[in-house]
Amino acid sequence: xxxxxxxxxxxxxxxxxxxxxxxxxxxxxxxxxxxxxxxxxxxxxxxxxxxxxxxxxxxxxxxxxxxxxxxxxxxxxxxxxxxxxxxxxxxxxxxx
Numbered sequence: 001x002x003x004x005x006x007x008x009x010x011x012x013x014x015x016x017x018x019x020x021x022x023x024x025x026x027x028x029x030x031x032x033x034x035x036x037x038x039x040x041x042x043x044x045x046x047x048x049x050x051x052x053x054x055x056x057x058x059x060x061x062x063x064x065x066x067x068x069x070x071x072x073x074x075x076x077x078x079x080x081x082x083x084x085x086x087x088x089x090x091x092x093x094x095x096x
Contacts, residue, residue, distance in 0.1 A: 003037045006064035008057070009071025009091070010043040017045040024070040028052070040064055044075040069093040 012022040019025050032039050032052070041052040042060040061067055061079040065086065069076060072091035080094070081087050087094060 003065045004040065004063055005031070005035070005037045005066045005068060006040045006042060006055070006060035007031060008042050008060065008067065008069045008076055008093075009073055010041065010049065010052075011045055011071055011073075014072040014091075015045065015074055017043075027070060037066075043071075044073055 007024075007028045009024050010019055010022060010028060011024065012018045012020060028041060029051075032041075040055040040060040040063060041049070042055050042057050043049065044057055046054060048054060055063075057075050057079045061081045064081070066088070067081040067085055068088045069091050072093050076093045089095070
């Protein structure tokens with residue numbers, strides 16, 4: 001069974017919708033193309049994206065086995081992954 005990975009955030013910096021030169025976009029693109037997993041992408045500041053189907057923050061955190069916080073959006077502070085999930089926090093979302 002393939003793991004489900006939630007990639008949280010695409011934007012250049014927290015709480016904006018700008019993607020130009022976004023490190024998170026580069027990371028998500030690399031993971032989607034190279035990792036054998038079911039990928040969920042969440043970006044609360046965008047309604048849609050041409051390359052990725054976006055998932056709500058809550059659904060991504062609930063459904064994923066692994067939650068990866070790439071951008072520190074305020075919305076992400078409301079969604080704590082359930083105990084037992086692997087959480088990789090690269091932006092300090094879970095430190096508070």
